[in-house]
Amino acid sequence: MGTMTQTAYDAIIVGGRVAGSALAARLGLYGWRVLLLERDTLPSLPAVSSPIIYASTMHMLDEIGADEAVYARNTPKLRYLVNEALTYTSYVPIPRYANGRDYAYAIDRARFDAALWDNAVRLPNVTGKQGFSVTDLLWDGERVVGITGKTKGGAAETFTADVVIGADGRFGVVARKTGAQERDVHATYTTSIYYAYWRDVTPLDVGACAAAYEGDGRFGYLVMDSADGQVAVAIEGRSDEVDPAGEDTETFYLAMLQRSPKLWARFADAERITSVRGMRDIGNLYRQAGGAGWALVGDAYHQKDPLDGQGIFDAVVTGKALAQALRQWKRGDLTWEEALAAYDETARVKTYPMFKTLQSRIRTNFYDSLAGQLPGQWQQWIAEDPRMTDLVGKMLTRQIPPDMVTVLAPGIMMRAIARGSLREAGKRLRDKLPF
């Protein structure tokens, strides 16, 4: 057992984007003295991420005082998810959430992350340092008691705290230095994604996030109306299909867009305004929630394929669960080990069901292409069935557990096919009648 360290902070948070800033604000509102450290300078785009957020996320941002007018400034409200599959098109209306919001945003991540940062550091007891890279952890025996890091070109600095939290993303330093164990790793069916922001893309539909699937469903395009008239355009697909394989990324990305003449036609007057960013073989896993003196949140704790667009929600919700557990620990209601276990359990209850069904959705969407398994017309009937679109919308906005979709979908599909067949038979009959 080491000696007690006199700490300067209650918590040091490594990483100051969604998970870090949202958690810093929550702990700051509890009155904790927080040091929030970020390697990048904000506003800037994160390494990767296309940008869909739903009301479920905005609701939690309300709780920490983040202002929608700021983080979603000049960003159109998206009312539909349009899904153009090979054999059908579906329009999923964004269902109304408890807080009255019936829209999503494809936020500008640079603006969004900076707004969350500003929201955290407006609190007098939250100190933020940007351009500060954490290079190592400080230990007292088995326990993490602080960090070492530096600003670019600066001398090494150390800070101590009761708890060090890794909100430092998929490849974070806290998980690496603590040797955090990985769990629930799904590495067989992976996707890769490349995206950039554009201007003057011909709109498909006002206020829609449109997804179109091509290439026998092995890859697809996501076209999202974002802030200031910008459009985020992503290509996602199975990793062997979306693979620059030595080609430079920008050339590859443009060539992929051109594989869909229908999509490419919308780029006649378009101008690309950011570089192409992306990730290969996107990982799907959980990590150990924490250990003596440390914990992980956001992507550092749980990372997954972006197909459902839930990473930002998960980053905020895991931060909320950790903050609540830490508060109970600080009050003496829970031991450190109990607090970590409570955090892990809540975080998993909130995220695991979606993660589990996501893994099968990746397979169905990109690997076991649905095309050919059901007649095209049946797929269309299912896709346009209002009960089906309602179910999907409620799942994506986290209003129903995804398991409910698994249970209810087959019945809805059968009824949609039955109704469609009846309509079709009726129409054929009417066409034959002489009056």
Ligand SMILES: Cc1cc2nc3c(=O)[nH]c(=O)nc-3n(C[C@H](O)[C@H](O)[C@H](O)COP(=O)(O)OP(=O)(O)OC[C@H]3O[C@@H](n4cnc5c(N)ncnc54)[C@H](O)[C@@H]3O)c2cc1C
């Ligand atoms: C291609 C792609 C598309 C996605 N699309 C969506 C989507 O549409 N909707 C959605 O909700 N989610 C999406 N996600 C997921 C989402 O981007 C992440 O879940 C989210 O960014 C996680 O937030 P975070 O704060 O945990 O990590 P990050 O956003 O990765 O932030 C971690 C921060 O930590 C900092 N950091 C790292 N190491 C250090 C260090 N040593 N010292 C100091 N700072 C450090 C980094 O600079 C970074 O700013 C997507 C992800 C990918 C890969």
